[in-house]
Amino acid sequence: MESVSGEKGVQELKDEGTPVEYIEGDGDNTLIARVKNNLNINLKKRFDKNHIVKNVGKQLYALHHSKNVKLSKITIIHLQKCLKYAFAKNAGDKDALKVNLSALVPHQFGDHSLCQPRFCGYVRSQEDRKTYVHRSLPYKAPLKDEQLRVALESVFKPLADNAEQYADLGSSQACEHANREVSLRAPKSFHYGNTKSLDYRVHATAAFINEGRRYIAEVIKDNCALLFCMNVRF
Numbered sequence: 337m338e339s340v341s342g343e344k345g346v347q348e349l350k351d352e353g354t355p356v357e358y359i360e361g362d363g364d365n366t367l368i369a370r371v372k373n374n375l376n377i378n379l380k381k382r383f384d385k386n387h388i389v390k391n392v393g394k395q396l397y398a399l400h401h402s403k404n405v406k407l408s409k410i411t412i413i414h415l416q417k418c419l420k421y422a423f424a425k426n427a428g429d430k431d432a433l434k435v436n437l438s439a440l441v442p443h444q445f446g447d448h449s450l451c452q453p454r455f456c457g458y459v460r461s462q463e464d465r466k467t468y469v470h471r472s473l474p475y476k477a478p479l480k481d482e483q484l485r486v487a488l489e490s491v492f493k494p495l496a497d498n499a500e501q502y503a504d505l506g507s508s509q510a511c512e513h514a515n516r517e518v519s520l521r522a523p524k525s526f527h528y529g530n531t532k533s534l535d536y537r538v539h540a541t542a543a544f545i546n547e548g549r550r551y552i553a554e555v556i557k558d559n560c561a562l563l564f565c566m567n568v569r570f
């Protein structure tokens with residue numbers, strides 16, 4: 337369903353003369369394939385940062401619930417924070433990101449052989465290494481379970497191996513905001529699909545996002561009577 341409306345959107349932009357080069361999202365290939373086959377446009381994929389962190393979180397919570405390893409929620413939150421930090425600090429530099437991601441799990445286990453001073457306090461504190469503590473881990477101590485290390489490596493290794501895909505991440509925050517705004521004006525629990533009202537509600541959302549609330553005064557000034565007849569919610 338999303339890919340059908342996505343293709344329609346790309347088609348409309350193309351017809352208006354707007355070039356579309358990137359598609360941001362959760363890495364769904366269906367839309368890219370549809371656009372390539374039906375519109376003959378090669379879109380490049382740009383992952384969304386929040387989706388990546390969320391997906392890693394899902395895998396980590398699956399480990400948390402499995403009986404084979406012990407992984408606390410505190411550690412999961414810390415690992416997600418480290419991942420976000422790695423994405424933010426190495427944006428645009430795939431080699432630096434690869435180094436950072438490869439060192440992420442070993443670092444938590446007190447193995448700093450892959451760490452660099454720019455992201456590891458242990459390497460930075462040359463004289464004071466004995467007093468270095470993992471502040472965000474339980475008991476401020478490095479993790480120990482080797483089985484857990486193997487499991488965590490299996491989650492983070494694909495990210496490090498494909499670092500070039502993650503060096504240039506997008507954010508779908510603006511899109512999620514637009515979805516939220518349109519659902520306030522056209523709630524799913526009401527059927528507006530067969531009425532013109534849906535168009536006005538979506539257009540009102542677009543005007544609000546692009547112009548802010550001052551669009552209301554502008555529209556009312558231009559066409560007051562018509563809008564009251566349409567019963568548009570601002």
Ligand SMILES: [Zn+2]
Pocket residue numbers: 443447448451452456457458459
């Ligand atoms: Zn380290």
